[in-house]
Amino acid sequence: MSLRYALLGLLAETPQTGYDLTQKFGKVLSRYAWSASHSQVYPELRKMTEDGLVTLVGEGARGSRTYAVTAEGRSRLRAWLMRPPEEAPARNEFVLRLFLLTALEPAEAAAMVKQLTLESEREIEVLRAAVAKPEAESGWYRYAAEFGIRWYTMQRDWAEWVTGEVANELPRAAAPPDPE
């Protein structure tokens, strides 16, 4: 069901084609939130049309089909967004790897974290640059980039903290520093 709402949410921003939507999954959303390939997107748009949540508002070059959210779709989306959060399991292979870091020898873990720190810093640079550009897209893309910056920063800090803890190997030592 999440796919459906992801599509609805993206279309609520602006009407677009299945191709456009697929690009957004691939480029931004898939990193933190949700992912889908075109083979899932196109059939889902069909079903959503049948269910009256979206509607075809134009056909362009190369057989492109532009969809927009209907009133019904918009109200369903709002209802979904406003409903109290129940725990939905997350899947993030990257975080999984972070969590299993303790299965490595301290030196190996330290090497991995070093790598991670470099990657994170590079990534943060890219996102900062993207946000700083004057022609930066507004709306959710900018917010997503900002999320990414905070995400990578948090991740890096945590990984460095863990490495320190593991290196110290003091079973029950210092309390973690207050984040913030």
Next chain:
Amino acid sequence: MSLRYALLGLLAETPQTGYDLTQKFGKVLSRYAWSASHSQVYPELRKMTEDGLVTLVGEGARGSRTYAVTAEGRSRLRAWLMRPPEEAPARNEFVLRLFLLTALEPAEAAAMVKQLTLESEREIEVLRAAVAKPEAESGWYRYAAEFGIRWYTMQRDWAEWVTGEVANELPRAAAPPDPE
């Protein structure tokens, strides 16, 4: 494949049963990293045994079967952990909802964020308490809890920032009337 490595990683910490592993998914891992139900765990442990990654080290009361990682399994796990990170798509319905927040009217978004802030603060309290307890489990559980604290803090801060931005933005350009 991630499931396989998640199991390997947990078993690398200590030998345990499929039931134990399922509990860990349900309680901690599923929130940030990975999730699996027993109907996935048991068959996978079988396959991993056939593949020589884990081995049955004991059968206890109520037909419980305790597994441990083999040398082969350990080396495979290390290889997986150390390999350069390629982008693996993440799935997090919660983050998805955050990203689609901009589909709401500013007032609605603000209400949602208010709610989120309260939840986050409650959650952070719980995790802090869990970590502070002297008999707190050490190892990855403690690290995971620390991750959670930082995660909720980051999330809350971002959501508050976005709400501020949205509130400041000029009223949206005359939105096209809903098709239908």
Next chain:
DNA sequence: CGGCTCATGTAAAGAGTTACATGATTTG
């Protein structure tokens, strides 16, 4: 006009969830 990107579609295989099913041990 050849190669790239845009743009859509379907089929098969794999991963994951939900439901069904059973029995042993512990705890009150």
Next chain:
DNA sequence: CAAATCATGTAACTCTTTACATGAGCCG
């Protein structure tokens, strides 16, 4: 001794990925 929890297993269904497939428009 009843209820809860421990503990495992399989089947059906849904969701997701990967592979196969096709063609239109754009750019050099």
